[in-house]
Amino acid sequence: MTEDLFRHDSYLTSCEATVTGVLDDGAIILDRTVFYPTGGGQPGDSGVLTLAGGETLQIQTTVKGTDGGEILHIPAADQALQVKVGDSITCQIDWETRYKHMRFHTALHLLSVAVPFPVTGGQVSDKDARLDFMLPDPDFTKESLTETLMGLIEQDHEVSTRWITDEELDAQPDLVKTMSVQPPRGSGKVRLVAIGDVDLQPCGGSHVRKTSEIGAVVVAKIENKGKQNRRIRIRFAD
Numbered sequence: 001m002t003e004d005l006f007r008h009d010s011y012l013t014s015c016e017a018t019v020t021g022v023l024d025d026g027a028i029i030l031d032r033t034v035f036y037p038t039g040g041g042q043p044g045d046s047g048v049l050t051l052a053g054g055e056t057l058q059i060q061t062t063v064k065g066t067d068g069g070e071i072l073h074i075p076a077a078d079q080a081l082q083v084k085v086g087d088s089i090t091c092q093i094d095w096e097t098r099y100k101h102m103r104f105h106t107a108l109h110l111l112s113v114a115v116p117f118p119v120t121g122g123q124v125s126d127k128d129a130r131l132d133f134m135l136p137d138p139d140f141t142k143e144s145l146t147e148t149l150m151g152l153i154e155q156d157h158e159v160s161t162r163w164i165t166d167e168e169l170d171a172q173p174d175l176v177k178t179m180s181v182q183p184p185r186g187s188g189k190v191r192l193v194a195i196g197d198v199d200l201q202p203c204g205g206s207h208v209r210k211t212s213e214i215g216a217v218v219v220a221k222i223e224n225k226g227k228q229n230r231r232i233r234i235r236f237a238d
């Protein structure tokens with residue numbers, strides 16, 4: 001089981017760790033990590049592992065292992081350096097990319113407030129982010145939705161997390177907005193992300209501390225995805 005430091009502090013950019021496993025395909029398991037593994041519509045982190053001697057290994061992405069609690073750091077191709085179990089390393093994420101993921105991820109939670117319809121899917125990247133809604137007939141335009149979203153961002157709500165048990169979540173099914181992304185279960189508790197008093201939903205992803213950190217975003221596209229569905233894509237304004 002990898003200790004998931006990023007789940008408790010999304011602003012950690014590096015940590016010391018020990019290699020606890022190296023799989024046949026080269027994937028590296030650490031005892032603790034700041035690398036977020038792909039999940040919940042947020043890409044896995046890239047970054048670098050540095051050995052005590054200063055040699056470095058580029059990590060292309062991070063995914064969850066099939067064993068649940070393990071996090072796999074996937075090295076970029078064509079690197080000679082091998083790490084082995086017991087090695088002490090420093091792991092450091094590509095913060096510039098991750099911070100964009102965080103800004104977009106929090107922005108998508110606010111988009112689900114601005115568009116109060118069931119969410120059927122979503123994806124964050126460092127270029128843009130989207131949510132799919134079950135929404136037959138939007139009563140807004142790109143421009144008016146941008147205005148609503150920016151209004152929420154500029155209210156500068158605090159973003160916080162807290163944990164509830166699986167049973168508490170089962171008792172409040174309306175907390176789950178995203179039908180396609182079920183909150184991670186199995187550990188007996190689920191993390192909730194609260195944005196001021198405007199939004200509360202289960203989410204394991206990385207978020208900014210205050211909505212003002214999102215900065216200026218625009219609704220770039222509202223696409224038809226069938227009669228019942230609309231895909232709404234946002235970008236940073238700059």
Ligand SMILES: [Zn+2]
Pocket residue numbers: 040105109202203204205
């Ligand atoms: Zn989320």
